[in-house]
Ligand SMILES: NC(=O)C1=CN([C@@H]2O[C@H](COP(=O)(O)OP(=O)(O)OC[C@H]3O[C@@H](n4cnc5c(N)ncnc54)[C@H](O)[C@@H]3O)[C@@H](O)[C@H]2O)C=CC1
């Protein structure tokens with residue numbers, strides 16, 4: 328049901344709005360109220376590059392055809408300054424995606440300029456409260472670049488998406504245990520094959536309705552299989568589809584911002600790529616995935632999770648990769 332008393336509209340930027348992630352659910356979920364609630368109208372600013380404007384115009388026609396009551400206003404622009412003027416939430420999706428045989432880090436130099444430019448623009452036209460999620464790969468380092476160039480905004484306003492890896496982990500735990508509701512898995516490190524999915528803190532509901540620790544039902548072999556699957560899932564999708572994940576990425580981007588904006592459930596944590604405070608051995612200032620809880624529009628890292636020596640070493644390897652990426656671009 329739609330509320331009769333609507334809130335003030337939010338200004339939401341989606342870059343790469345003609346691309347597959349936007350088309351395969353991000354835009355429709357935003358306008359359906361899945362992210363900010365069914366009482367929050369949205370002014371959409373679609374940021375694209377000139378060759379994609381015509382396709383974007385087609386997408387806008389379709390969005391109008393959906394007759395979303397929450398769509399207050401929609402504009403396409405190729406100017407970052409115009410897009411980010413007064414923005415409340417920015418989904419930075421627009422970037423060149425990898426193809427078969429590439430690693431996400433191969434996109435580093437190619438996509439860097441996009442995030443330098445958008446960071447500068449956010450610096451001038453963003454607000455103290457603007458929240459940014461970087462989806463475009465390599466997402467962690469792009470978020471770092473963007474936040475560096477948007478230095479007038481607080482670092483805590485920037486994040487990158489590891490929610491897809493988080494959701495993949497949840498789904499794999501459910502598959503291996505036959506459970507229904509799985510929560511409190513998490514991802515540490517880079518959105519790359521070095522990422523570290525952690526399942527030990529997870530709890531799940533069995534078919535009989537009992538809440539148990541996932542660790543009781545997972546063998547070390549199944550844990551290894553889960554880690555391998557999650558680390559390689561992006562490549563697996565590309566191998567099958569010839570294109571990178573889009574439907575699941577759109578869902579994850581909405582999950583990420585929804586939890587950030589309206590808070591995580593009591594007793595539950597999720598994974599977000601955020602600016603490291605040095606926790607879990609990741610050098611301060613790098614953008615790493617962490618378990619976080621969100622409240623009042625702010626995220627905070629969950630400290631003190633017990634990790635094995637092997638997991639600590641794996642996080643160190645992923646952090647080294649993040650450091651190397653940062654050194655390459657900054
Ligand atoms: N962090 C994550 O978990 C995931 C990240 N991704 C990444 O998301 C990005 C987008 O993926 P898709 O939508 O599948 O790609 P796509 O190629 O279908 O769409 C990208 C869109 O970005 C636009 N674009 C390029 N440069 C731009 C710029 N400077 N400003 C605004 N728009 C620009 C293009 O015109 C295109 O419409 C890729 O980098 C991909 O690797 C994808 C899935 C998951």
Ligand SMILES: O=C(O)CCC(=O)C(=O)O
Pocket residue numbers: 424425430431464491560561562564571572
């Ligand atoms: O793998 C890629 O390069 C794009 C999609 C992605 O990041 C993922 O599916 O995890």
